[in-house]
Amino acid sequence: MENSNSCITCVSPNCFLKLCSNEWIQLIEGHKTETSYEKGQYVFNAGDLVNGLYFVKRGKIKVVSNGLNNKEHIVRLATDGHVLGHRGFGGETYPISAIAMDDSVICFVDNETISKAFFHNPHFTVKLMLFYSEELRGIEARMTYLAQMTVRDRVAFALLYLKDVFGYNSSGEILNANITRADIADICGTNVEQVIRNLTDFEKEKLVAKEGKKIRITNEEGLRQMLVIYNFKFVPKMHFIS
Amino acid sequence: MENSNSCITCVSPNCFLKLCSNEWIQLIEGHKTETSYEKGQYVFNAGDLVNGLYFVKRGKIKVVSNGLNNKEHIVRLATDGHVLGHRGFGGETYPISAIAMDDSVICFVDNETISKAFFHNPHFTVKLMLFYSEELRGIEARMTYLAQMTVRDRVAFALLYLKDVFGYNSSGEILNANITRADIADICGTNVEQVIRNLTDFEKEKLVAKEGKKIRITNEEGLRQMLVIYNFKFVPKMHFIS
DNA sequence: GGGAGAATCTGCTTTTTCGCAGAAATGTTT
């Protein structure tokens, strides 16, 4: 509950809520809760009835789907400005959870308020729709990689995906996320051992450098080149506000 | 170009365009083209700049992503009332195509007209957004199945997915789609031989019956039971109009 | 109804991936 709780003075530059009229922003503020999550904490859990939208103010979130014996699979990574918790329909629930990968701050607005806002803030609604449309395109592409790539190439892909969403940290080309080998495995749809084996190979090939559990990408272009045979290309980030 | 070209008299019950005001429907009709596609024909092709939305009036469409050496992977199936061709951003293109699996009729509306309609037809915009949101949830779930299931279970999943989207045909439990074993392989992310081997197994286990290239599901519940360990559950179809 | 072409099917070998077990390293807590 840091900062003020007001959208007007909120420092998050990409929040969709800012696309609402001032009048509506004030109205939404009355129905908004801002919560801080520690690393590892659940934003929402599989089976919960998601009855609102989560707007990521700041942080790093993994959206996981629970499959075989509730083993987690990371279907999406989210960061500042992204939206979590698709509007629920008819009360059915999907086995999808959102977990903070680092300390994060997220605003929640209930469905009723959001629905009303949709009908009075076309700019907000349209941009949010375009966000979903973009996410759909992105996941369609990732799905193909998952289906067709070898484990080795999926590991390379996961590193680039992490970089494209979370970027590097201040000290250079180190992946800016508190990820374990197991997280990478959960993105790739493989197991920890395979991830480690391939990271070791990548290190020998001077593509990455392991620094403890941190990973430094020493040859990003080389990783991308590995994936051109799959039509892989960088997915430019959407500019939410325009 | 059968039927009249008018949305007012259109027989498609689920078309999103019907959510626009009468005034706007008439305006859209002036910018709309209705095209018939034969089986196998491309609605749009990877690399095309998608500059509008396609509304499926009637038919069966596969949305494919071209990955390794342009091998196709089916990321989504679409039928009556569904929407294809996410709004393009900044001109970048994804390697995604849409192909008619049977004779289909699809209406196309250019981006400029659609964008204007968004701002004057909140009901239309909100419903379309919810459609995307639902599609996103669905593909997140499918992605997990793809990542965690064995080939055998993915084949079972593909059969159920085909059934849930296209249903059975009039003569009973035969999958109502003109699909090849290769199509199923492209949904599963495997090859034709594996699909055939597993279909043969399923037949021995009295789960399906092969009738030429057609597939009859003789024990749908049995197939679903096979997938409960993955938290698989039926995804109820959205009711577009409400 | 017959024939050409496409799709389906089967057996076999090779390759990839998985998964266990145990060692080493890292990082966290007291």
Add this chain to the structure above:
DNA sequence: AAACATTTCTGCGAAAAAGCAGATTCTCCC
């Protein structure tokens, strides 16, 4: 700083999946 817990790493055998080759069957079109 030491002890503990977690994570990372490596080797190896087992299992799953892929890929090839060739036979059969189906379907569509004339």
